[in-house]
Structures are given as C-alpha cells and as structure tokens.
Amino acid sequence: MTYRFQAKEQCFVCVHSAAVYRRSSEVVDCFKMSLSPNQIILEHYLTGWRGLIKFIDSLGKLFGFISSDALKKVEILVRFRNGDNGSEYTTVQSMVQFELQNELVDVNKTGIYPESGCRTLLRLHRALKWLELFLDRLRTSTEDSKTSVMCTEAYNASLAQHHPWLVKKAALGAFRFLPQRSEFFKIMNVGPPEKVVAVLGEAVVLISEVYRITEELYVKHNLLDLP
Numbered sequence: 001m002t003y004r005f006q007a008k009e010q011c012f013v014c015v016h017s018a019a020v021y022r023r024s025s026e027v028v029d030c031f032k033m034s035l036s037p038n039q040i041i042l043e044h045y046l047t048g049w050r051g052l053i054k055f056i057d058s059l060g061k062l063f064g065f066i067s068s069d070a071l072k073k074v075e076i077l078v079r080f081r082n083g084d085n086g087s088e089y090t091t092v093q094s095m096v097q098f099e100l101q102n103e104l105v106d107v108n109k110t111g112i113y114p115e116s117g118c119r120t121l122l123r124l125h126r127a128l129k130w131l132e133l134f135l136d137r138l139r140t141s142t143e144d145s146k147t148s149v150m151c152t153e154a155y156n157a158s159l160a161q162h163h164p165w166l167v168k169k170a171a172l173g174a175f176r177f178l179p180q181r182s183e184f185f186k187i188m189n190v191g192p193p194e195k196v197v198a199v200l201g202e203a204v205v206l207i208s209e210v211y212r213i214t215e216e217l218y219v220k221h222n223l224l225d226l227p
C-alpha cells in the first residue's frame, strides 16, 4: 500500500529500518518482510504498524484515540528493542521466550509487569485480526458498500470481544465517520479500484499469515488471555 503521505511516511519508516526505506514505504512490504518465514521479525512488524497508524491519522482527529493507543503500544515495544536486552526482542518468538524464561510476564496475576512485551504485542495481534477481516470485506465489497458497516462487522467479529463497554461505544461511534469506500480507495493511493483490490488481496494473505504464526505461538505458551 502506498499512501498520499508517502514522502512523510518514507522519512518515518527509514528511522526504524533502512531496508524498508530503500525498498519502499509500503505497509504491505513491511508485513511481508516481517515473515521469516515462521518467525515474525519485530522491526518490520512494528514499522508496518507505524504505517497503519499514519493511515488512521490521515482520517482525522476523530480517530486519534485509536491511533494514540496503537502508537503507545508500538512505542513500548520499540523501547524494549532499544533497551539493554534489545537483542532478545529481534523476533516475536525470541521476545516470548526471553520474557517467559525471565518471568517478565504477568501470567497469573496483574500489576507487576503491566507493560510486558507479550501483553503489549497481544493487543496489536488482536487488532490485526480486525484488520484482516476489514480488508477482506473491503476487497470483496461493491461500489455501494459502506465502510462503516464493514468496519463494524469486522470489529464485532474480533476486537470488540476484548474491549470494555466504553471503548466499544467510542469505537462504534467513530466508525460512523469513516470516509466512503471510494474516498478510502483514494487515500490508499495505489491506483484504480482493480489495483486497490489486488493490493488488498495481497495484504489479506500476508496479514493472516502473520496473525496465524503469532496466534500459534501464543496458544502454545497459553498467552492469549494475558491481562
């Protein structure tokens, strides 16, 4: 995906990954590069997330509470990557292994490590399921389909079950102000609708693969319900 804020995006991306900057600023590429092939490389995963956050930001202030929460989580993980144990945060797999072995995760109780890498990434992981479902609806939609309806359906089928009432209410309220499908396609800025649909198809495959690998890892270590 390239966006109309491509120039800015490239600067943004290059701070975190020269490789991403040289190749392109496309968010899809970041998720593609994060697959290695059965591990998730955190650097590219997080750069992909920064691109998504830029996209939400371009939709206006109304969606600021969503992007700022996602950004906060990305920044927590970036801090771990830049910290003393940064090398342990190369992949999602190494992060999980390191935090579990060193008992840095609140598995049974809350309050000691409220911002562990594992629980923070879990929130982004759950949001990726929403993204997969939403993009798939967008891909198969027709000209008169409503983005707000697609977004709401995808949300109710995924993230909503993890959100308290107030967050759900705010999210569902904001969805009503999403741009129409044609405007959405323009913001994606990848060309005519057929091209957008092709890019969406590629994005859905990649995102579902990233999701699948992370989900399997979290199931294996019983981490899907981290508080």
Ligand SMILES: CCCCCCCCCCCCC/C=C/[C@@H](O)[C@H](COP(=O)(O)O)NC(=O)CCCCCCCCCCCCCCC
Pocket: 052, 053, 055, 056, 063, 065, 066, 069, 070, 123, 124, 126, 127, 130, 131, 151, 155, 159, 163, 167, 171, 178, 188, 227
């Ligand atoms: C396209 C419009 C954007 C629609 C976004 C749909 C998801 C709605 C999520 C609403 C989150 C509200 C903010 C607060 C959330 C937190 O409570 C909650 C739990 O965190 P906690 O356990 O630390 O308290 N946080 C979360 O679940 C993480 C939410 C992350 C949301 C990221 C949304 C990504 C959106 C990417 C849009 C890209 C569209 C691309 C189209 C081509």
